[in-house]
Amino acid sequence: MQAELTRRALLETAAQLFDERGYAGTSISDISTLSGRTSGAIYFHYASKEKLALAVVEEHFASWPRLIDRHRSADRPALEKLVGLSFTVARAFRDDVVVRAGSRLWMEHKAIATPLPTPFVDWIGVVAELLTEAHAHGELATAVDPVAAAHSVVCAFFGLHTISDALDGREHIEERLHELWLLLLGALQADPDPAALLDRVRADHPPATAPDGPAPDRTAPGRAEAEPSRL
Known part of the structure; x- marks a missing residue:
């Protein structure tokens, strides 16, 4: 269970950085710093940055x-x-x-x-x-x-x-x-x-926010309403 939680936390942290900076602009060191996990922990769960990108x-x-x-x-x-x-x-x-x-x-x-x-x-x-x-x-x-x-x-x-x-x-x-x-x-x-x-x-299916309301937080890791196939 703890390993699953760690993998999910790393995936969401990587996703945040990939979204903000792109693949080339994100390093394992960046993911380590933002997630609070060591690079070794990242490589344990995801063998490389490529594998982490694939997982996202x-x-x-x-x-x-x-x-x-x-x-x-x-x-x-x-x-x-x-x-x-x-x-x-x-x-x-x-x-x-x-x-x-x-x-x-x-x-x-x-x-x-x-x-x-x-x-x-x-x-x-x-x-x-x-x-x-x-x-x-x-x-x-x-x-x-x-x-x-x-x-x-x-x-x-x-x-x-x-x-x-x-x-x-x-x-x-x-x-x-x-x-x-x-x-x-x-x-x-x-x-x-x-x-x-x-x-x-x-x-x-009313709008998620009122037209004049605040924009959604686009930096916090989150989940879609359900579970993305090659769509």
């Missing part, structure tokens, strides 16, 4: 399946499931240091001397499943191909994250995501009413 990325990927299943099994239309899931994922990227660090590390994967899992592929699959379900129930416009649309939706979602992170550290990600869905749903829905769908989702 794998933890990022391990965060998603249960979260996805909860949304996918909800008793609501498929498009509402998809939009609700997107807001939950957006909040995890904003608020969970391990999720953020895993994303940054993958972007820097060429500098890491160990293979990392491939992102996005499973996300495209999940979105395609939900859009296919929406199509089967008449929610989707007849001209929309669920598989092709899934690829475009995932590109738009993660492109939004990249820009939001660069401009304001994802502080306004929910507002920006709301704007994106107003645009996308106008093309996806069989009977377009994006505002009404977003209002229903917002009622079930």
